[in-house]
Amino acid sequence: MEMIKIDKKDWNKGLDRSRKTYRLVGPVKRAGEDLAGFYELADKEHPDMGAADTVLSAKSVVYPQTEVMFRYTTDKNSPDCNRLKRPAADYSPRAVIGIRPYDAAAILMLKKNFDTPDYRDPYWCDAYEACTFVGLAVDAPSSTDFSTSTGSGPFSEKGLDVLLVDMAGHYLAKVLTDKGAAYMKAAGWQRAADAKAAAQQIEKKKKAAEALIVSSVSFDKIARKSILDLYKADFWDDVAFSCINCGTCTYVCPTCWCFDIQDESKGKTGVRYKNWDSCMYPLFSLHGSGHNPRGTKTMRARQRFMHKLKYFLDKYDDGIMCVGCGRCVRSCPVNIDIRRVCELMNRYGPDPDACAV
Amino acid sequence: MLAYTDRIKEIARALLTDCRVELVIGFRKGTVPMMNEPCFINSPDEADQLVWDSNCGINLANYLANRTEKIGIVAKGCDSRNIATHIIENKIGRDQLFIIGVPCQGMIDRRKVNAMFDGEVREVVESDGLVTVRGADFEKSFEKSELLQQNCSVCTHRNPVIFDEMAADPVDEQQGVDRYADVREIEAMDPQQRWDAFEKLLAPCIRCYACRNACPLCYCPTCFVDEARPQWVGKSQNPVDVRTFHFLRAYHCAGRCTDCGACERACPVGINMRVFTKKLEKDCFESFGWEAGLSPDVRPPLDTYRPEDPDDFIK
Numbered sequence: 001m002e003m004i005k006i007d008k009k010d011w012n013k014g015l016d017r018s019r020k021t022y023r024l025v026g027p028v029k030r031a032g033e034d035l036a037g038f039y040e041l042a043d044k045e046h047p048d049m050g051a052a053d054t055v056l057s058a059k060s061v062v063y064p065q066t067e068v069m070f071r072y073t074t075d076k077n078s079p080d081c082n083r084l085k086r087p088a089a090d091y092s093p094r095a096v097i098g099i100r101p102y103d104a105a106a107i108l109m110l111k112k113n114f115d116t117p118d119y120r121d122p123y124w125c126d127a128y129e130a131c132t133f134v135g136l137a138v139d140a141p142s143s144t145d146f147s148t149s150t151g152s153g154p155f156s157e158k159g160l161d162v163l164l165v166d167m168a169g170h171y172l173a174k175v176l177t178d179k180g181a182a183y184m185k186a187a188g189w190q191r192a193a194d195a196k197a198a199a200q201q202i203e204k205k206k207k208a209a210e211a212l213i214v215s216s217v218s219f220d221k222i223a224r225k226s227i228l229d230l231y232k233a234d235f236w237d238d239v240a241f242s243c244i245n246c247g248t249c250t251y252v253c254p255t256c257w258c259f260d261i262q263d264e265s266k267g268k269t270g271v272r273y274k275n276w277d278s279c280m281y282p283l284f285s286l287h288g289s290g291h292n293p294r295g296t297k298t299m300r301a302r303q304r305f306m307h308k309l310k311y312f313l314d315k316y317d318d319g320i321m322c323v324g325c326g327r328c329v330r331s332c333p334v335n336i337d338i339r340r341v342c343e344l345m346n347r348y349g350p351d352p353d354a355c356a357v
Numbered sequence: 358m359l360a361y362t363d364r365i366k367e368i369a370r371a372l373l374t375d376c377r378v379e380l381v382i383g384f385r386k387g388t389v390p391m392m393n394e395p396c397f398i399n400s401p402d403e404a405d406q407l408v409w410d411s412n413c414g415i416n417l418a419n420y421l422a423n424r425t426e427k428i429g430i431v432a433k434g435c436d437s438r439n440i441a442t443h444i445i446e447n448k449i450g451r452d453q454l455f456i457i458g459v460p461c462q463g464m465i466d467r468r469k470v471n472a473m474f475d476g477e478v479r480e481v482v483e484s485d486g487l488v489t490v491r492g493a494d495f496e497k498s499f500e501k502s503e504l505l506q507q508n509c510s511v512c513t514h515r516n517p518v519i520f521d522e523m524a525a526d527p528v529d530e531q532q533g534v535d536r537y538a539d540v541r542e543i544e545a546m547d548p549q550q551r552w553d554a555f556e557k558l559l560a561p562c563i564r565c566y567a568c569r570n571a572c573p574l575c576y577c578p579t580c581f582v583d584e585a586r587p588q589w590v591g592k593s594q595n596p597v598d599v600r601t602f603h604f605l606r607a608y609h610c611a612g613r614c615t616d617c618g619a620c621e622r623a624c625p626v627g628i629n630m631r632v633f634t635k636k637l638e639k640d641c642f643e644s645f646g647w648e649a650g651l652s653p654d655v656r657p658p659l660d661t662y663r664p665e666d667p668d669d670f671i672k
Contacts, residue, residue, distance in 0.1 A: 030560070037561075052477070055625055056563070065563065066593040140493075142477050144389060242395040244419065246567035248625045262592050273593050278565070283583050333567050333623035334415055335387040335394040 002175040003198035006164075006189045011171070012046050014187035018095060019043075021186045022132070025061050026097040027051050038096070047098045049136060049166070057254030057327060058103040061096050062127040063110060065251075067274045069123065069261070075268040084272075086122075091130045095183050098136045102145075102323040104159035105152040106254030107133070109321060113257045123274065132183045134173075135160040137202075139209055144326030146215035146339060152323045154213070155206035165202050172198050217342040219320050223313055224352040225345075230310055231302070235344050240301035242334040247278035249304065249328035249336070255321050258284070279303045305341045361409040361459055364524040365431055368457050370404035372429045378455050381429035382420050383407040390481045391467040395420060407431070409524070411483055414464035414506060416619040418573040422448040430454060431524075433461035435617035437517035438650025439573040442613055445653055448576060451519075458520025460528040462486075463501070463509030464618070468627055470504055473497075508618035508631060511536045518651050537639045543632060555600070561626040562599050564592075568630050569606055571623035574613050581605060607633035612641045612659040615650050 006014065015024060026047025027036040036051040038058040070084040107128070114124035138145070138154035147153050157163050161180030165172045172193060175181050184190065222230075250256040260277035263270055277284055280301070285294040294300050312321035322338065329337050369381040384393040385406045393412045397420075398404060409431070417430055418439035428449075432440055440456060443449045465488065471478055476492040483489070489498045502510070511534045516527040543551060566582075569575045582590045582602050590605075591598040607630070614634040621631050641647045645658040 052475075066595070140476075143479055238396070241397050241420070242415075244567070244570035244623070246570040246623065247563075247565035248567045248623075251563050251565045252625060260592065264591055264593070275592050275594075281566075281583070282579075283585075329389060331625040333571050333625070335389065335392040337388040340388060 001195070001199075002181065003193040003195045004173040004175060004184055004189050005191050005193040005198075006171040006173055007191075008170055010189065014189050015046060015097065018183065018187040021093060022183065023090070023092060023094040024097060025058075025094055027054055038099070040094075049098050053100060053142065053325070053327075055327070055331060056252055057106065057325065058096060058099045059106065059110065059254050061094075061099075062107060062131060063114075063124055063257070063276075065276045067123055069272045069274055071269065071271050073269045089123075089126070091126045093132065094130050095132045095134055097134045098164075099133050099160075100138055100325070101135050101154060101156040101158070101160065101163070102147040102150075102152040102325045103254045104133050104135050105147075105156055106159075106323045106325070108159040109255045109323070110257050112316060132161045132179045133159060134162040134164060134180070134183060137163055137165045137205070137209065139166060139205065141209060141213050142326055142330075143214050144329045145213055145324060146217055146326060147324035148210055148213050149216040149218070150322055150324035151319045153206075154209040155202070165205055167201065167205075172202060174198075174202065215324075215326065215339060217320075217322075217324070217339050218346050219309060219313065219342055221346050221352050222310055222320075222342075223317075225310075225349060227306075227310060227314070229349050230345055231306065233345070233348050235348070236298050236302045239305070239336065239341055239344065240298040243280070243297050243301045243336055244334060245280045245282070245297045245300060246333065247276075247280050248331050248333060249338075250278040250280060251276060252327040252331045254323060254325060254327070255308070260284075279307070301336070305338070305345065308338070309342055309345055361524045362407065365409055365457060365459070366404045366407050368522055368524065369398065369407055369429060369431075370401045372455055373399065373401040373404065377427070378429040379426040381407070381431070381457075382417055383431040383457075384409065384413045384415075384417075387412065390478050391465055391470060409459060411463065411465045411488070411501060412467070412481075414467075414618065414622050415571065416573050416617045418443055419571065419619065421454075422573070422576040424449060424453070427453055428455070429457060431457045431459055432517050432520065433459045434512065434514045434516055434518070435461075435615045437519050438514060438615040439617060441519055441650040441653040442615070442657075443573065445656060451653060455522075456517065456520045458517035458523040460517070460523070460525055461509075461512075461515045462528055463505040463512065463515070464622075465501070465504050466506040466509075467622070469506075506618050506622065507539075507629075508616045508621070512616075514615075514648070514651070519653060537635070539632065540636050540639050543636065556596065558628060558630075558632070559596070559599055559603055562603070562628055563626060564594070564599060564602065565625060567623040567625060568620035568628070571619040572610070573617075573619070574610050575606070603630055603633060606630075607637060610634050611637040612645075612647060612657045613649050614638050615648075 024041040026041055028039055028048055029036045036048050037054050037056055038061055068087050070086045072084050073080055075081055114121040141154050157176055161177045163174045175184055258277045259274045262273045286292045308321040372378045380397045380399040382397050385396040386408050387393045391412045395415050416439055417436050421443055444451050474492055478490055478492055480491040486501050487498055488501050488504055513530055513534055515530055590601050616638055621629050647658050
């Protein structure tokens, strides 16, 4: 594994040099916003590497909230009559600078849904393949960060091509993939660091960051509980009471992947869009017949937690559908806390580890 | 204000012990600073969960619409006005409610406090009108009045307008408050400036509908933005549709909004959509001398017809 030392005075210069071959995306503050968000950077714009975490995750880089799937016309005079035309989009290489390790781990979770042996979502996959993820290790995790207990963590390398570690005057860059190496080359950052010493320094900072994590969740018993027991558990009314069924938790979540498809037509032309959707909305599960199998807010709130903490875990046998970024905890307008719900689920019913007497 | 907690617990416990209500709706302590969670309790043993402090900004009237039980509910000034509005609009019966009135001295603006510090705010403690904010490497104390939500700082109805029992003696109402300075600023703009200001205001909107759903007035079985047959509004991030949602939602609240601030407080991206509802609130006040929800017995101006209406258009 290659280690590179990037002097901070070479940082912006390197980013600018890489613009010849990469579009840059990174955390920046835009007008009217308290905190930075992930946006494509304008020509002279540089990512705010010191900013607090973004309110919205970086998922929109590969999965925009609204995306045109195709346009169509039914005008018989048009050569494109009755053809569904995917609009040209820019899938040239883009580098995502300063993505947090848990957000990169989340993108791998999204991949499980958008890139499967049976189905390949071309919009998501093309965007994903265009990306090089240059992540920034988190030195000072927030009090709502529970990423270490979800299999990610402040220095996690999952889903990253390069992991940057802030060493005050310079970054140590751990190059993790060929894509990452190609980006480092394009940026002109080629000064090799002493690999062994760098690994030790990174390990030390990693331990220090992990020690600052004050939140955790346990889900070790959930896999062995029956779906129906959890589904019928007596705590859902209490959990869901305060829920107002807005889409905040699902929209700020880096792992929520559900979308809705909408047609907008005018005269003989039209557009089909993909928009983020939310299982918190009554419309999400409303049938054409008018029947809604998830007709109450308790059912909808339960769905969100059951999907993340039980169905996903059962289906993929690869942990929960949550990277522990803490965004939903911070943004929920009524303080519904996934850490509490996970604990309730894990502790519910007979303990599968208890000794039979 | 903190002493209210004990009184609220006592009243709630008594109500449940005597079976005068089936549940009590109030707040329990939150898991992050400056947040409490709305909750219900249905047994006297649970009364100890209830709390009251300056982080109870969510409007509990939102949890009443169409409920059929007999309910005890904790209500500050604005909650009580929205309860009155619910009663007028037949969303709940007065006889179903036992209102535990809480005189209010304003709620802390969580977003404002978080934005004051570079590091994460880890703890916020209040005592005697003093609020101490702590992070990993900072600590600072403020007068509570410096940290209030904007709507609370100009509130003139801090005491509940209807109640069955008060948790404390009424507080003095704020006098000489200029309620509409912010609205006048927007009114003074020319149309282009105003358009630009609204565009900038709504640019971060992600259409999560937290503003709508936190609002006690928004209880339609199907909101106009969710209606599919016919579909009135597009669902993408197209700015036209985003604007349509915000403008129409505001008009639906005209003459009903109490400026409780629930919408702004709920917004995850910090949009002050209250500028829209407040303009309509101001118009209702200036045209009809109307403030919403002051009594459950007076019908609001926009759903009443009076032959002696001074305006010509109605004749």
